[in-house]
Amino acid sequence: MSEHDPLTVYQVSFGMLARMRYWQRVIVCVGLWCALASGASANERYAAFVVDAQTQEVLHARNADAPRYPASLTKMMTLYMLFSALDAGDVSLDDQLLVSPEAASRPASHLGLEAGDRIRAEEAILALIVKSANDVAVVVAEHLSGDEARFAGAMTEKAHELGLSQTMFKNASGLPDPGQVTTARDLARLAYALHRDFPQYYHYFATEDFTWQGRRYHTHHGLLGRVEGVDGLKTGYIRASGFNVAVSAERQDHSLIAVVMGGRTSATRDAHAQSLIESAFTALEGQAQSLRLASLNVPRLNPIREERILTAELTQVSAPREMGSAAGGAPAVTIESVAPTLYTEVPPPSFDPRYAWSLQVGAFGTQAAAQARLETVRHQVGTPLTTAGFETESLQQNGRTLWRARFTNLAGDQARVICTQLAARGESCFAVAP
Template structure:
């Protein structure tokens, strides 16, 4: 009987240059499975950051709540004050006394990120922007955004307006969970108003597979921010990148995190399937010395993906196998490791699958081996191709990295 999957560690590494957004000191990133709550990637996720126009996600949450309470309707009109009309771009160019329907305001906030419209909404719901900001903060705390303080409705700079990447992921999850009937607005790519057509600042929507929202933001103090949600198969993810040096670098980093996360989740699903097969077993071997960096910190979420230039990779822990008994054999030279599993059968199946996928002479000459290793009271099974020279090991790992597969080369001294 195959037992439930024990754990999943993702090692998500971007291939942007060292000068890219995630290498900057103010950058932060966070990826989580919205259904399970499992954290797949975290870098500076709890460090304070300026939200910029990500603030409008909370403005929209408050507006959606008002709609569901019956306080306002999509066809209601709201009037712009002189205060609202004075807000700088991005805006719709509203003048004092102009009116805008609630549904138009939603689209203007999502697509145009209109600062004047944010103030219109705030004043319509709370009488003043400052009162609305207090209500935003109070509601955010109720939603679990414990490190977030709002000072305005638009995200224009205020030194005290702060949040974290983790809190923005929580807000995205709350929007999707609480207002599925309104979530389609976040997928809109264009918005037409008063003879002008505006394009969504979130270039990931409609371009990256599965991405269906949410919001971008930028002020000088924050750098370039983005929150996205995406759905592929059974997995819905929320991805947050904050502090990008440019919009294009921010988007590239977010896309890489999304792709690496889904690749690793697919690998986990495959490992579960393969672990259920009745496969012949290899005798395990035990390594003399454990690599200190391998599988560190199994007991909690792991901050991963901050190594510049490293390929995306994943380590999957599959199902426990109590029947395996270790024995020692002579250790060969270089090897490549393609995963660590909680059953020898799963490790064996992974090696067979990759042998068939690669299908070259280099792999044919290698020796597929499974090796037990103890980690925090658990027995894991390494899956390795052994008896390679250094150049061959590096070539195999480079090929696997290009395919999005986990791999690292192991030297004889490791």
């Protein structure tokens, strides 16, 4: 793995930075920014997107709307079209699909079909998912539309109907074509649509092995069977795209869709996707813990008074504080960016009581959730927080550990104004006096 690979740089711990002294953070962040800039120029194929499949909340986005080559993630759309035909009764799982000379000519990855062969529709589904067979993709295209070019046009039309506005298909397999482009966000929409529209067929994406004419093929999806909760979808690779993967995963009451594009190797791609998934589940569980604390430990008073009591209960702040909270319950946890945005903090170089205020934006059951909250608020507020420090501080509350999320090195007026801005968005915070 290259030391300048963005997939490596993005996994630097936000918490590690938070625990460093200021000057250490400056040095590390400057170094990481240089590495990131160098890596980005060396790997312009990188993109990532993570979304809560239940709420449609964006949990992570990097280059999510930048044009990328889908490679074999194209076959997700080919499968959508085949599932549509099955659902409409135009095809059955036992139908025999004829292999044309054109289909048989497709290069690897393939089953090695020969002209005149036939393959059952259900076997075609498994071959597309497990083996990522290019010859089978053309077989499906020709069976549904007569030829691959017309099928690609139908794929594009359906993609736009599904909201994949930045996607254009030129073939059914994902083999190289400069006109075949998509985005990480569009592919996540497609994954969501597959699960929503065809739950009766979605289990095929969890298939790890497929046997054809006595030969057993194993999935390229390295997260299946290895990462808890992962239940599909698809991988892809061409030289122009790098290593891509679309993943769906479910744990307890949470379900996610993650897309990573442009990995330098399948191993770095899988490691990065796993890191994003783990971070997202951790933050979502932190949100659930926060809501449970709100429901169990807080008297049902008017919303403003309830917010005061909940905040005090969770944080036990001994310093004077000023409220700037919106009406409502516990602070919501979102993670517009699970992997940290790297930036250089520039707080005043020496102690100045004018900049000794803090801004607390929540207290959570996990450090990851607190870190995610800081990252979200920084994205929401923007410039007013560019000179702020940040910290996640642990405290013991009723026998358990909570993590406070705070911005530091702020002036009192600045902290109050930011709280007002957050309150206008329905977010919770309070300013902590020195």
